[in-house]
Amino acid sequence: MTEVIDLGGYGDAFRTDPHPVYAELRARGPVHRVRPPGGTADHETWLVVGYEEARAALADPRLAKDPAKLGMTFLDEEHIGKYLLSVDPPDHTRLRSLVSRAFTARRVEQLRPRVQQITDELLDAMLPHGSGDLVESFAFPLPITVICELLGVPEMDRAAFREISTEVVAPSGADSEYDAVIRLAEYLTELIDDKRRAPGDDLLSDLIRTTAEDGDRLSPGELRGMAYLLLIAGHETTVNLIANGVHALLTHPDQLADLRADMGLLDGAVEEMLRWEGPVENATFRFAAEPLEIGGVPVAQGQSVLVGLTAADRDPKRYPDADRFDIRRDPRGHVAFGHGIHFCLGAPLARLEGRTAIRSLLERAPALAPDGPAGAWLPGMLIRGMRSLPVRW
Template sequence: MAVIELADYGPDFNVNPYPYYAKLREAGPVHEVRASDGNQFWLVVGYEEGRAALADPRLSKALATMGYESADEAIMGPHVLTLDPPDHTRLRKLVAPEFTPRRVEAMRPRIQRITDDLLDAMVPKGRADLLDALAFPLPIMVICELLGVPYADRDTFRAWTNEIVAPTTPTGQRDKTVELCAYLDELIEDKRASGPADDLLSTLLRTRAEDGDQLSAAELRAWAYVLLIAGHETTVNLISNAVRSLLDHPAQLAALRADFSLLDGAIEETLRYEGPVETSTVRFTTEPVSYGDTEIPALRTVLVALASADRDPARFPDPDTFDIRRSGTPGRGPGHLAFGHGIHFCIGAPLARLEGRIALRALLERCPGLEFDPAAGPYDWLPGMLIRGVRELPVRW
């Protein structure tokens, strides 16, 4: 099987990858590819194969599987995105109680208040970049309050996280990771010195499991890093992708305005149709594994193309149609893989969904004439294959 050069697809692959994923799926569910940066890996593009890979214990998250040390772990400490059981199980168990649906639902009034305040400032202006006015500040305010991070540092966080998830220079990701981790070290020490508080970082400093287990300083820093990055960057793009998809489909927007009981469906369909995460984080084969008729050798890097899996016609009829009335599968919910699957399923999924629902409803209620700003130029898409979204979304009402 020849290695597929993704660079041959040109810049259009970044703008609209879905037709290219469709061609890959037609040729088979798994392909060996090389990205434009020269990295070579196996890309799983089929739904059933992607779902299986995400939960396959033969795929490791630890770079040590490949005989290398993780540069990320050296900077930030061990974290759930780069660990396998039992280490992954232990770290997730210590934090999971803070993200139960009941705990998240208790945050609804505060999220609603933040949303209303942002719209109070935005609506009188008649037009805005929706990312700057709502989609970015809402999740960063929520995660900052949750963790106990000063919101005054939000612009610095945005610069850090943008470069970490979509680097613009060869060393950008590492440089910003170093800066963010140094900041978190100082913040955690301040909280340790100042005593008990109600924020999540302070709570995790005190948390002990029944057997007395507790997060180390490095593990706490790593959790703070992961929650800051994943806890807001994906939700930023969930909100903006939902608005963009609805404005691109006026009949769907009209249906939602007429019946807000379709709101959950609109969020789930956005996650499937234009989810904020295009591909999974990397996994490594610990032994030869087969998906469909394709065998991936041992010690190879694997990515699951979530954006492709969620448009697989074998799983979703008419997959390129945005349909907020689309129903899920009994017993499997919406069925999409936007939050992953298996033991690495996104711990913050309930919070992302809640923020998305609140933001979208409030925006549509407050801005009945919402539309794309006709003076705006073409979209500036985020680079790379990790995060799917745009840097700006100019709208008016």
């Protein structure tokens, strides 16, 4: 009988620092049957913690993303609609093709001056205070401003949106998650209706207008799902890329000093930040569309699979001395943005924002230092990020 590892048995230590737990599991094998913290027997899943096995699983077409194939429906899909992370080919191929027509590399590159301007304005407002919460003052408002402007979302109550967004990706309870999804679905429906009546020069308006050669277009539900994915994933991951990255530098002063001495290391440093403490701890669920083996472990048809991104990126078989944060290492091949057909569509934008934010922060705050312990890490096994990061400069 397969051993089931209850991750809740590790207590708060697993949430604060899951890496030793993943290392312990990796030492015993690349794939394990686990029960997530707070879960019951109904929530048991396979967890992939080895790098090679994770990379293979991320690209394996036998692991489906669409729960409807197994007669299941998730909360967000039920109320929001289909989106890239909840569909498989040919639906995924169609949706990604339509979105890629509007969300181009050229469009991202054109955002570079505006990303720098927003960064400078946030630092102008933050630095005179001498200290503060880096998440609240900088890491959160930068990506949410960028993605809202890109999508054409009107200025909103950002504190309220942050609350909704965080409950969606790291729910504190079933009721709060349900309420957050419903509120977001209602907001996006109204937003899309407004764009149809008065389109603008923004990505959401372009998605409404986008038509393939055969006349195919995104349906209302698909538009809502795409706006949901871009709005949530487009800022939540970047918030934690910036905050986790700065936290890594502050807790490794030798690496911070090296980067300050040579900003030519910045691009590689950001990739190492993604590898060492990426913003997505585990990829969203996959489901075995047929019986298969992962790392020699049999997975029955219909069973769910979590691919551990942070666990894979700390695998010493792929990265020697993997627990060491080293901005000079070659972190190529990391899976912080996923792998295969579901590789993150917004990776170029996240990298642009991360590099711009960290470079500007270090240049303008030469005395940047911790100002107390970091806030609690977010609950759940999806997003890896802190609620706050007190710093002084």
